[in-house]
């Protein structure tokens with residue numbers, strides 16, 4: 046047993062026919078970055094210490110009172126040298142992770158495109174729509190500092206944004222989501238199977254499916270269901286579809302569509318799912334999308350949304366502040382704004398009944414967990430594979 | 441085949457959204473970023489050396505002296521080595537490139553964007 050929990054080596058990641066080729070050094074670079082991510086979770090502990098020992102006392106001495114909100118706290122923390130160096134290292138690590146991923150996939154962009162085309166050609170289960178517009182909130186900045194975001198095509202038929210995402214998620218999460226990065230999808234599938242053993246969905250919709258990694262466990266668990274993943278980004282869908290084909294899925298379909306205005310008929314799905322999706326939308330769109338979820342869901346149908354942990358009233362100002370780090374510093378601008386909306390109110394506004402609202406906690410199911418990581422883990426706010434799931438049954 | 445992408449430059453592109461700086465002097469940020477990238481490359485090299493040493497050990501095919509005296513044997517080898525340097529520099533000087541990109545196309549702050557998005 047090691048004194049520290051070590052991330053799995055990157056070469057443990059699951060490969061498939063559209064997965065990029067990597068060199069020895071590219072894999073080594075990712076190993077370094079996963080370790081650096083883990084290390085920074087330890088460095089992060091110094092923030093609370095700096096806050097308790099010098100930032101808060103100094104503020105209280107100067108102002109003769111306690112801090113009243115996170116914006117006062119932010120101003121004070123930003124002057125602290127430990128917070129500065131941790132933030133700067135964390136930002137730098139995220140940038141290096143993007144650089145490393147992009148240098149892997151961009152050098153083989155043509156190859157990846159051809160591999161995807163081979164698997165996608167002539168298949169009715171991939172439906173792209175050149176008229177589908179990228180939502181304006183996705184154009185405002187590149188989410189999680191991924192240059193070009195999900196939708197940018199550097200060549201015709203590009204799949205590199207998804208290929209980059211596929212190789213790098215394992216690094217950012219230090220392998221905690223499992224070999225296929227599908228620990229979230231697996232967790233929700235198990236929960237649904239256990240909670241509703243008689244639930245036999247015929248049609249399932251995943252909104253903002255990205256490269257489809259979290260919808261596949263659902264498709265696998267319900268092989269008789271027709272499973273549709275939608276996204277506005279063509280590169281993600283091309284890759285998602287090719288990946289699913291290669292992995293042998295026959296009941297999934299990927300369609301380019303805005304979740305705020307889908308082409309589906311009223312009451313046509315038994316289950317509408319989203320995973321890590323809503324915090325990357327916008328303040329008005331989120332309501333429109335939930336309206337759409339309500340509209341396409343059958344009476345008695347289930348909807349579930351995997352999201353970041355909720356902020357609670359008993360959470361300290363410091364914890365709220367540190368949890369919000371990614372919002373402004375890792376380009377997740379809606380992440381913090383979304384906390385102003387109570388999920389129950391969001392769902393109620395679209396027609397779901399308050400008494401039908403549910404909220405549960407979920408933890409990634411990780412096939413790489415062999416029990417050897419037993420060292421105590423520092424809490425890595427916003428990065429741990431522990432989520433809040435909210436949803437309802439439509440009645 | 442389309443024109444090959446300049447992946448060295450593209451890989452180090454800045455993302456849209458103004459970059460936050462944490463140190464009082466941006467020069468510190470810049471130097472730290474370069475240093476961390478170099479640190480990373482050193483770790484990469486160490487891993488490679490580890491692979492080589494282990495393989496050599498198992499096979500017993502090479503001596504340290506042969507490695508010490510090695511120079512590229514042909515044009516292809518020469519170019520491969522130089523290309524690796526070019527990639528390396530593009531990688532470790534990422535922040536300088538991004539600051540130039542920002543100078544050319546100034547961005548909104550994330551706070552402004554978050555407020556914009558809240559209206560979208």
Ligand SMILES: C[S@@+](CC[C@H](N)C(=O)[O-])C[C@H]1O[C@@H](n2cnc3c(N)ncnc32)[C@H](O)[C@@H]1O
Nearest residue numbers: 195253254255259276277278303304305320321
């Ligand atoms: C953070 S990713 C989540 C991907 C995936 N669900 C997962 O489990 O990781 C968000 C995805 O939502 C897509 N997206 C954002 N807004 C959308 C919208 N209005 N309609 C459809 N897709 C959208 C983005 O293109 C991106 O692929």
